[in-house]
Amino acid sequence: MTYHQIIQLKNGVSCCLRSGTAADGQAALDNFILTHAETDNLLTYPEENTLTATQEGEYLQAKTESPNEVEILAIVDGKVAGTAGINAVGGCYKLQHRAEFGISIAKEFWGLGIGQALTAACIDCSRKAGYAQLELDVVADNASALALYKKFGFVEYGRNPKGFRSRNTGYQELVLMRLAL
Template structure:
């Protein structure tokens, strides 16, 4: 699935959102390491990411060839500042209509509209892939993200009070959200 779109952000900053490709592997891994170190709201810690550059490149090549999955990168001044992905919940026919969505952005780029651009791009890609439902989980205390998803049309359908167990803050409640496409 192909995606590429350029938009101007506040202050005239140009943002490119496009498919991640194999040559992005190292930069994407480095960005993921940083984003996962900058917030306690993401699924994993930096030391839990055990994929090397070669494995990441192969994974990106596979995703790039996929008709129903996508990994997007947000680029400012030639630098990857965030990423988002859409992936099938499972390959079984009963759940083939459902996809998962995840996103992360470097902290110094929060509040610029990048999250909304990546979210909108991911929704577009999920529709193109033929999904009829896009799902995500978000830490309840992450008010900025919850607000972003609600503005994009996601609705809460449940909560898990012990969804994450943070090394620093204990249990974190997860909000399950979905968007009908």
Template sequence: MHYYNQVFLRDGTPCTLRNPTAEDALALLNFLKITSGETDHLMRYPDEIQIRVEEERRFLQEMASKPNAVMIAAVLNGQIVGNAGLTPVAECDKCRHRASFGMSVLQDDWGRGIGTLLTKAILESAQEAGYRQIELEVLADNHRALALYEQFGFKIFGTNEHAFYFRNGTYRASHLMSLTI
């Protein structure tokens, strides 16, 4: 699914929202490793991102060809500073109306409106793809993300008390959220 839009951040800085291409594979992998190391709110540790650049290139090419999935990168001055994805929950008829949404933004760029812009872009793409329900999972103590998703109308429909198990032996809860569009 194709997406491209020139937008402005809260401070007036121009930002490009676009599909990452195969040429972005290395930059996107580096982005994922950085964001995974900046916060515990993401699913993986940086050392768990073992995808080779060629595998990422193929994945990005595959994503670009799907009519019901999209990946959107936020690009500032040629650098990926945010990334969001929308994928089907399942390909079967009974679940075809549901999509899964995930997002991350470089910590240095938190509070600039990138998450808001990416969420808007994902919801536009979801409507274009014909989805009726968008789902996500967010750590229960990620208050910034919760506030953002609630601003868009997402509602908590469940809590997984032991969603994340950390290497230090602790657990963290996550909220399951959905939005009907």
């Protein structure tokens, strides 16, 4: 899917939200490594990434060409500040109505409205793709993320007390959330 929007951040700076392309591979990969090093709330650690910049670019291009999946980059002053996307849960009939949502933002850009804008963009794309449900998992201690998702209407439908195993804090509880579209 393709997406493009210019927004104004809380600090008055413009931010471009757009679909990633093959040319964005290195910048998106650099952002992935950075964001996954800055917080313990994401699925993987930076060194667990196995993609090269070329492979990351191919991933982004495939999402842009997909009819029902997207990866949106938030660009501030020419730099990838964050990414968010939707992925189909599955292709079989019983799963075609569900998509998963994921997001990460570089720490220097926290609190500027990028998370809210990327979330809204992914919800919009999910509706356009025809999904009936958007899902996510969030670390229970991540109060700001929980507040954001609740603001958009996501509701909790379960918890996994040992959903993540952190190198720093041990097990982390995951809150399972869904949004009816």
